[in-house]
Amino acid sequence: TQKTVDGPSGKLWRDGSGAQQNIIPASTGAAKAVGKVIPALNGKLTGMAFRVPVANVSVVDLTVRLAKPASYDTIKQKVKEAALGPLKGILDYTEEQVVSS
Numbered sequence: 001t002q003k004t005v006d007g008p009s010g011k012l013w014r015d016g017s018g019a020q021q022n023i024i025p026a027s028t029g030a031a032k033a034v035g036k037v038i039p040a041l042n043g044k045l046t047g048m049a050f051r052v053p054v055a056n057v058s059v060v061d062l063t064v065r066l067a068k069p070a071s072y073d074t075i076k077q078k079v080k081e082a083a084l085g086p087l088k089g090i091l092d093y094t095e096e097q098v099v100s101s
Helices: 030-037 072-084
Strands: 024-026 050-053
Touching: none
Parallel strands: none
Antiparallel strands: 024 050
């Protein structure tokens, strides 16, 4: 849980920052969870979260090391295909300049 106003934190100093006015980098178990669901990816992912003062948005900063070269446009197309196919309802993709509210 994130404090709503600045205050002390037992872990990292930034965890004590108030949620109403800050974007707070944090650890996440999501990358480890993917490895449990998709064993072929176990130990190959890492991740972080951003705690932001909004209720209905998330951000993914995806960094990967590919086995073979791929263009930026090819990677974008594959993510779009996944969002429309096997990950529909889980993943979405947009290039629109959206905001959280």
